[in-house]
Amino acid sequence: MIGCMACDLTAWRDELHGGEIGRTDAWVVEHCVGPLGVGTLIIKPVRHCVGLWDSTDDEAADLGPVMR
Numbered sequence: 001m002i003g004c005m006a007c008d009l010t011a012w013r014d015e016l017h018g019g020e021i022g023r024t025d026a027w028v029v030e031h032c033v034g035p036l037g038v039g040t041l042i043i044k045p046v047r048h049c050v051g052l053w054d055s056t057d058d059e060a061a062d063l064g065p066v067m068r
């Protein structure tokens, strides 16, 4: 999605310091950008979502194993 920094980082349209750490079909694990800096990790959906309430049942079921 144009104008979404999270999606730009996921799609490598913007520089991601530290790179991608892990990925499933639904989720990607990356270093956080911004004030928390490299070393702080973020789990975010592969597709554009505004919040967890936008997750499909399959995405929600996959989140626990990713967090573990």
Ligand SMILES: [Zn+2]
Binding pocket: 001, 004, 005, 006, 007, 008, 047, 048, 049
């Ligand atoms: Zn997005």
